[in-house]
Amino acid sequence: MNIVCLSGYISTHELKLQQTESGKTYLRFSIAISNGKNKEGKAYDPDFINCEAWEERALHISEYYSKGKGIEITGKIKQDKWEDENGNKRNRLKVLVDRIEFPKSNKNENGTGKATEPHSWEPGGADNDTIDDDDFPF
Template sequence: MAKGFSQAVVMGNLVRDPETKQTNSGHSVTGFTLAVNGRNDDVAYIDCTAWNKGGETIAQYLHKGDPLLVSGRLNQSRWQDKDGNNRSRIDVVVDEFAFIGGKNNSDGSSTQTAPQANYDEPAPVSSINIADIPF
């Protein structure tokens, strides 16, 4: 079977503050959800995951309600819940991101924002197919 390709570009507002956690191997992973307004007051909620420095930057500078543009690959996680039901979730694993606009404080000054950012640090692979290893 041929390999597929998935790429997502999403622009929306943070539903809540990003949350950063550390993995057992020492990598940081930041999770957040973007609300994307559509037509007729439809809203799509898109879960996103950013790894290491990129995620840390997002968590440092952005908060609930802030706009963000992300680009990345789609990732599907599968698991069984406590009742034995099969569950799945699709999220965007962020490869690049850009801060959009800025807010003004009550005194008229702008809040601190980082420059447009992207990072080349690859996201960890959640599973490896032994057949894909070239040796």
């Protein structure tokens, strides 16, 4: 089973929608995940997790999120494999986003500090869950 749940903060400077040659919309971004603190109370370095969202998910994230905004995602881990221009085999892990939520701790826009109601979003239809490797621009 390949399911991952992450809670962190958008760490990508600019959320920029992109399109494949076939016209499918996608968004690549990263989230910072806290690793807690040591015995002295000093925070461990966070992990930065690469994520990718497609179609409606990508549109939703680009519209409602920005750098520093809390996000909770559920998705699956995918490994990209390719050869670089020198013929070296390369790979990287990323999370393909299936579900998005605002964390309960996000503050509302008027600055009162009251937590907003959690907001989830899932696209309708099973066709959004299929990603064809031919849609990747690399």
